[in-house]
Amino acid sequence: MSIAAGEVREFERQRPRLFAIAYRLLGSASEAEDAVQDMYLRWSAADHASVRTPGAWLTKALTNLCLTRLTSARARRETYVGPWLPEPVDTSGSTLGPLDTAEQRESVSLALLVLLERLTPPERAVFVLREAFGYGHAEIAEILDLTEANCQQLYRRARQHVASERPRFTPSTGDRERITRRFLDAARGGDLDGLRSLLADDVVSWADGGGKVHAARKPVRGAERVAQYLCRLAGEAAGVGFVVTELNGQPGIVATVGGAVLLAVVLDIVDGRVATVRLVANPDKLGFLGTQLV
Incomplete structure (x- = not known):
């Protein structure tokens, strides 16, 4: 059965x-794209006459699909080579929705997405729907087919798990760009002293090569070692x-070569230092x- 033009338009309106x-649930842009495409196929085959609220129907179906995918993803990540980091996404546009507040930025930060890996799939779903999208516990209970009390308990547990290491976002946009450009110039120029001055004393560098390319398999710690490491990479x-x-x-x-992305670097800047x-x-x-960069 072909899908009507109105249903196609409705899905495309919901797609972003x-x-x-x-x-936010999967930490992977490619897997998120696959999940959304699967949802389009399910939407195409749905009995649209019985769907009273398309947005709610799609959110529920997508969330539960992602929960299934999370279970298998967690098993794969247990055997991942070196540190695992989420897929980076350019957010200078609106790809992940509005990021006007510190809370909205935090919801897509690599730091928080790494912390969410520690949660069970249901905890992660409740946390994301509540904190990033403002769903109430009753709405989340409907999406996950749980009781409202159970959702509240999952949310409390999730917040406790991530509370102690939640990232802080303090600098203005202008400060962040200025520090980032100085960071890049110092690394490319082999300016160890200049780079070291931009780093917090207890700075940590994490690298995700996934066993596919050469990358440090353990975190590099401390301003001196990180500065040397980054200058060597840039060199x-x-x-x-x-x-x-x-x-x-x-x-x-x-970093790009011949139009292909070679490396993505994300900085946490706190109190004016990386x-x-x-x-x-x-x-x-x-x-x-x-x-995104084409």
Whole structure:
């Protein structure tokens, strides 16, 4: 049975929000795209006459689909080579919805998405729907087929799990861009002292190569070691172009060669200094970002 034009338009109207939910639940842009496409197929086959509220129907179906995918993803990540980081997304536009507040930026930050990996799939779903999209507990209970009391309990547990390490977002946009450009210039120029001055004393650098490319498999800690490590990486980047942009609501740098994304760097800047550096080099995680930058 073919889908009517009105139902197609309704799905396309919902698509950006569905992708934003799926990405926060899965931490993967490519998997989020697949989940949304699966939802289109389900929507095409649905009995639309029985669907009173398309947005609610699609949100419920998508969330439960993502919960199933999360279970298998967690098993895969247990055997992942080196640190696992989410897929970076360019958020200088509206790909993940409005990011006007610190809370909205936090909801897509790599730091928070890494913390959400510690939650059970139901905890993660409740947390994302409540904190990022403002759903009430009664609405979430309907989406997940749980009691409202159970949803409240899951939400409390989820908040406790991430409370102690939730990221802080303090600098203005202008400060972030200025610090990011100085960071890039110092690294590319081999300016160890200049780079070190931009780093917090207890800075940590994480690299995700996924076993596909060479990358540090353990975190590099401390301003001295991180500065040396980053200068060495930048020194090996002959013929590489760099773009300063916003990735996951945070200051970001994208390295490209011949139009292909080679590396994404995301910075946590706290009190005017870089507190965490996250480098995503696994080519499997850079495809979506590449399509955004074309």
